[in-house]
Amino acid sequence: xxxxxxxxxxxxxxxxxxxxxxxxxxxxxxxxxxxxxxxxxxxxxxxxxxxxxxxxxxxxxxxxxxxxxxxxxxxxxxxxxxxxxxxxxxxxxxxxxxxxxxxxxxxxxxxxxxxxxxxxxxxxxxxxxxxxxxxxxxxxxxxxxxxxxxxxxxxxxxxxxxxxxxxxxxxxxxxxxxxxxxxxxxxxxxxxxxxxxxxxxxxxxxxxxxxxxxxxxxxxx
Numbered sequence: 681x682x683x684x685x686x687x688x689x690x691x692x693x694x695x696x697x698x699x700x701x702x703x704x705x706x707x708x709x710x711x712x713x714x715x716x717x718x719x720x721x722x723x724x725x726x727x728x729x730x731x732x733x734x735x736x737x738x739x740x741x742x743x744x745x746x747x748x749x750x751x752x753x754x755x756x757x758x759x760x761x762x763x764x765x766x767x768x769x770x771x772x773x774x775x776x777x778x779x780x781x782x783x784x785x786x787x788x789x790x791x792x793x794x795x796x797x798x799x800x801x802x803x804x805x806x807x808x809x810x811x812x813x814x815x816x817x818x819x820x821x822x823x824x825x826x827x828x829x830x831x832x833x834x835x836x837x838x839x840x841x842x843x844x845x846x847x848x849x850x851x852x853x854x855x856x857x858x859x860x861x862x863x864x865x866x867x868x869x870x871x872x873x874x875x876x877x878x879x880x881x882x883x884x885x886x887x888x889x890x891x892x893x894x895x896x897x898x899x900x901x
Contacts, residue, residue, distance in 0.1 A: 704885065704887070707748075707752055707755065707886035707890060708880055710756070710774070711876050711893065712880070713727055713873075714756055716829075716868070717775065717779075719868070720779065721868045721872055722828060722829035723828070723829050724773055724774065724776070724780050724827050724828055725773070725775075725828060726771060726824065727772055727774065728769060729770050753774075755890035757890075758776055759774070760774050761775070763813040763814075764814060775827075777802070780802055783826070783829060784801075784802050784805055784826075784827070788832050789826050792826060792832050792835070793805060805827075806827075809821065822835060822839050823839070830862075831861050831862055833862075834853060838853075844856060844857075846859055852869060868899060872899060875896070876889075
């Protein structure tokens with residue numbers, strides 16, 4: 681693998697999902713993205729939502745991104761939190777509370793976040809992350825990567841020494857040596873998404889597919 685000496689650029693923003701009020705269409709798209717969280721390979725995933733149904737006037741809170749919110753998070757068995765809202769839509773974090781808390785409590789992760797001003801505890805860290813997103817309309821706080829389950833080595837490398845990134849074909853994030861852990865995690869993420877697409881191919885109702893996927897055994901190591 682070659683080293684990439686290009687100047688640092690932010691990872692591409694996730695493509696915004698549109699549902700136009702259609703809960704099934706939105707659930708299908710979110711289920712594929714959330715599959716690695718449901719399989720236990722990631723604690724959280726970040727997704728951009730746009731024109732996601734009309735939110736009732738009585739429910740226009742910062743944490744309510746769509747009229748289908750409760751239905752979707754119940755089917756997925758995850759929590760959702762809006763990290764940024766703009767006139768065009770919002771950026772939402774879907775996460776497994778227990779797994780995210782365990783991830784943030786890992787000594788290496790806790791030290792990394794503490795060095796960047798994050799308090800201990802998942803709820804307090806999420807508050808700080810939301811504030812970091814709100815601080816810039818377009819900027820992305822790169823430490824979000826550890827919330828998403830990326831190896832600390834890769835997140836820190838992207839922040840501190842971007843010129844040392846490896847050139848990895850079809851990488852899901854910027855990778856730094858040694859790359860073994862990152863490549864294995866990417867393979868599992870792709871396998872989880874492929875399994876979700878296979879389940880959806882045989883289910884006419886995406887919300888039912890969410891429940892079925894949650895009942896499946898973990899992917900083999």
